[in-house]
Amino acid sequence: MEPVERFFAFDQPIMAPAGGRVVSVHDGEPDHEARRSQLALIPYALSQVSRARRGARGLAGNHVVLDLSDGGPYLVVAHLRCGTVAVRPGELVAAGQPLGRCGNSGNSTQPHVHLQVMDDLDPSVAVGVPIAFRDYRVRRRDGAVELVGTGVPDNGDIVETVAVSG
Structure with a gap:
């Protein structure tokens, strides 16, 4: 395991890639240490089931969901750093506006941002939209x-x- 501060992406500002209305946010998931070696990935892989049982919060960690066009598609920006989400539900966000900072929360082995566009707010039934x-x-x-x-x-x-x- 490695401290997340060793990674370039950790704590970098994350800007909205598109404008929209904030539908939901989640903050408060801890950032965990990074894992790159095969040996360090074993306990991480074994804990994946418990994260999946927690649903989107367990997998996406700290995240922001934007409605891009009043009823979808929806943009998810996930794995943000704990305590850095800078927007609130209902807020209108412009492209380039800060959403938070890069973290290592949720189902993540190294600091990075997961960006996903989908056709439904419910990730269990949503279909990905090309971007x-x-x-x-x-x-x-x-x-x-x-x-x-x-x-x-x-x-x-x-x-x-x-x-x-x-």
Whole structure:
């Protein structure tokens, strides 16, 4: 196990990737230590069932759900740092507005943000909705920076905003 402070993403600000109305938030789940080695992943894997039994809160940890268009689709931003959720239900959020900070809560082995768009508020019946990013910059694991017009980042890429437009 490793302290989460060793990871670049931990405690970085997380901005809303799109505007919408905050439907729900959850904060208060503890951030746990990171696990990268196969040995450290064994106890984590054994505790996955108990997180799944707790439903979305156990899996998503601290999170924000936005209604993007008055009745869906819904955007989930999950694994936020405990105590950093910066929005409240009913609040209108603009693209680029702070939602919280990157954490390691819920079903997460390392600090990162899980972003998901779905067609229903109930994750047990929701179907994923395809998404693409617009006007962003990617900082690759090797340190290279690439400006991207529209697309989907690769797993492990660090996405940075170039410009925010409504």
